[in-house]
Amino acid sequence: MSAVSREETERLVTPSTSDMTVFGPDIVAKARQIIARYPESRSALLPMLHLVQAVEGYVTPAGVDFCAEQLHLTTAEVSAVVTFYTMYKRKPCGEHLVSVCTNTMCAMLGGDEIYKRLGEHLGEPRKPLGHEETAGTPGEPGSITLEHAECLAACDFGPVLQVNYEFYDNQTPESAVELVDALRRGEKPAPTRGAPLTDWRTVSMELAGFYPEDADEFQSAVDGPSAAAETLRGAQLAADRGWTAPAMPEDAPLPPVETR
Numbered sequence: 361m362s363a364v365s366r367e368e369t370e371r372l373v374t375p376s377t378s379d380m381t382v383f384g385p386d387i388v389a390k391a392r393q394i395i396a397r398y399p400e401s402r403s404a405l406l407p408m409l410h411l412v413q414a415v416e417g418y419v420t421p422a423g424v425d426f427c428a429e430q431l432h433l434t435t436a437e438v439s440a441v442v443t444f445y446t447m448y449k450r451k452p453c454g455e456h457l458v459s460v461c462t463n464t465m466c467a468m469l470g471g472d473e474i475y476k477r478l479g480e481h482l483g484e485p486r487k488p489l490g491h492e493e494t495a496g497t498p499g500e501p502g503s504i505t506l507e508h509a510e511c512l513a514a515c516d517f518g519p520v521l522q523v524n525y526e527f528y529d530n531q532t533p534e535s536a537v538e539l540v541d542a543l544r545r546g547e548k549p550a551p552t553r554g555a556p557l558t559d560w561r562t563v564s565m566e567l568a569g570f571y572p573e574d575a576d577e578f579q580s581a582v583d584g585p586s587a588a589a590e591t592l593r594g595a596q597l598a599a600d601r602g603w604t605a606p607a608m609p610e611d612a613p614l615p616p617v618e619t620r
């Protein structure tokens with residue numbers, strides 16, 4: 361959960377007079393597709409917010425209005441969700457979002473140093489880039505938003521960072537600086553695991569559930585290495601030693617169902 365100032369809360373919950381035409385017929389059609397996935401329209405809010413981010417690069421007041429209108433919610437209800445989850449950005453994002461894990465395991469292995477070095481490298485002299493600040497013009501090619509992140513569930517590869525939620529494992533301050541320099545040059549270095557790197561808006565559209573329709577393009581958008589040796593080490597150890605889980609008794613009685 362992220363901290364929200366009173367002014368920002370007021371801005372988000374006050375129905376804006378903003379122009380919603382940016383959410384044209386194609387985006388409305390996508391919104392309808394998202395809503396159709398759920399028995400209740402309000403359940404569609406999370407992917408709807410990713411859709412808004414794919415269109416505008418962050419959750420704008422117009423995006424809040426759009427979600428509220430499509431889902432029959434109040435702007436306060438939408439804003440409560442936007443301000444709770446850190447994946448929803450309330451400031452314009454760069455072409456790439458770089459998330460450095462600074463949780464305990466990664467921090468001890470060098471994550472804090474990586475975050476500090478990137479902030480200094482991407483910032484100005486004596487003014488390092490801070491959390492959710494952007495180097496370059498947001499949305500423009502080569503622009504980078506930096507954030508520190510809680511545990512990214514990859515402690516066995518720490519210290520890790522993500523670019524647009526794709527993993528770059530076993531990082532050092534030097535490798536992280538090389539990575540962001542490559543991003544600024546317009547390159548897309550291959551993640552250690554996961555799908556090929558795209559950009560923040562494309563990945564936001566994917567999080568909303570929209571991928572290329574062409575089968576080959578879809579496959580190349582999602583293909584990538586998943587588990588690595590570190591993840592599989594326990595399973596490998598068990599296989600080498602012939603360890604197996606005890607078989608389930610065939611006629612094991614079901615636990616009693618409690619009724620009131």
Ligand code: FES
Nearest residue numbers: 461466512514515
């Ligand atoms: S502490 Fe960094 S991935 Fe878990």
